[in-house]
Amino acid sequence: MMRFFLAWLAGSVFGVGLLISGMADTVKVQGFLDIFGAWDPTLAFVMGGAIVPMVIAWRLAARGKVSLAGSPMPHPGQGPVDRRLMVGSVLFGAGWAIAGLCPGPAIASLGFGGTGGVIFLLAMVAGMLAEAQIARPIDGVTAWTSDR
């Protein structure tokens, strides 16, 4: 029961943070990426403000084996910077710039983003479901290059 409440609480606080920070405003997102135009630095403050509590949280998490709700605490290590990560990041960055929404704000905007927001969310989910098919050729290229 507690983990469901905490998941709902985290989603709620995340949503309110996205809303008031400007992350759900495509003008502010595109303004941040438009360094050759009228650059808007707001998103740098959002990033800075979000990282501080998370640095503290990771320090506290490092001491514990289990979370408050009793599930095991994740202790992720360092993974490889591979082709899949790089290709994915390029595609994500391009999409983020074109429309101005990333996944969190796209979900949060369902309640106030109008029809356009719903279409964006549907297209994003379609992309997520199509990813498995798209990943195969990328991994194929990786195998091909590592053979040589």
Next chain:
Amino acid sequence: MQTDWLWGLAGGGLIGLAGAILLLGNGRIMGASGILGSTVDRSAGKDSSENVMFLAGLVATPAILALPFPGMDTHLSPQIWVIVVGGLLVGIGTRLANGCTSGHGVCGISRLSRRSIASTLVYVGAGVLTISLLRHVWGLI
């Protein structure tokens, strides 16, 4: 306009607080693309009902908060190709990269994950390049 950075900082603080609640409370890393993606492709397993609760809060609470402010808007482009192409690329890209702005940008960078730092540098760089081309070179958006 002058107070935008303050709202950004405060909103960012709440985003980080939400990540801290999910990590210390449930032992989960807060990544919006992973939580949604693993729920829709049914790879979340036993975590899926927890994911649904997270998503419910993420949709309902801002919606209720936005009620007294009818002017609240994403200012999303009315051009349908912008919405569809943007959505598809964000969906494919975040699943391939196994993370987005919240998972890599906030949670990953905070623990100095090399993958997350690399991903964030690349998606911000790709975003800067894309907006520069679309807006200043081709004048499309």
